[in-house]
Amino acid sequence: MTGLTVRTIRFYSDQGIIPPSARTHSGYRTYDVEALAKLKLVRTLRELGVDLPTAQRVLTREVTVTEVARVHADAIDAQMRTLRLRRAVLRAVAKGGEMELMNELARMTDEERQRILDDFFEDVFGPYELDPGFESHMRSVRIELPDDPSTEQLEAWVELAKLVQDNDFRASIKRMSARHEQMRADGENMGAPSQGQMDAFTNSVQEARAALDAGIAPDSPQAREIVDRVNAKWAEAFGVPNDEHLREKLFLHQDFADPRAERYWVLIAKINGWPPVPDTSAERAWLRAAGQPLA
């Protein structure tokens, strides 16, 4: 009738939550329509996960069903967030991640995550005189791991946290900063790359992609031709002749080509749910092997 077991009805009765409207001569509980309605109300609330004490406060009119519904829905939101997070951690652990590390990094707030990045920025950019536009652009990167990160996003955050705390990576970026500082002191424009330089980069990646697809070895004569073509574009972008001048220019820039720096951007995009950054590490590795240092 009410969907409740005899047992629980008795329990409600004993607890005084819903007293029977009357008893028969032999002590049987009887419930009139009003009490019956109360039983159904409590059953529904219990089914929706509302605890008995608050169900009782609904009966006594201390709170309305509307209020209880809102509060409880909010509570479920919170539970779902932690459950989603737990699931993401466990899925990542199931795929072989380290549990303590996963859990610790997943539980962090956005602010705590940002601290890790800011520490990194301070270490690798702070001591150097860099192009202000460049530095503020690098420092403006924010980490916003969603409440319900996918396994991939969580893994990306773990990898990023490891990366920016890795002393070898930091040393590499510091070398870039030192070189950047030096070039700036020498009057080089170290702000945003020109359109020509970006085009030259795009061209490099396309050429290398085609070479990789065609199975051209980096040490083959064909690779030599490709590097010559790529260098011609770079020479144009830098505004220098495609000769020793360009070689010098490329040499000055080559310290910027740590593949992990690109990985950094790939990970940031994944964590923040940005459109995926194309991973050109394979193309760049081919170009480096072929003797073209900058790409």
Add this chain to the structure above:
DNA sequence: ATTCTTACA
């Protein structure tokens, strides 16, 4: 056959 109370795990 079902419900009742009390009590313990």
Add this chain to the structure above:
DNA sequence: TGTAAGGA
């Protein structure tokens, strides 16, 4: 919630 007991 399951179980027991003895009554109604």
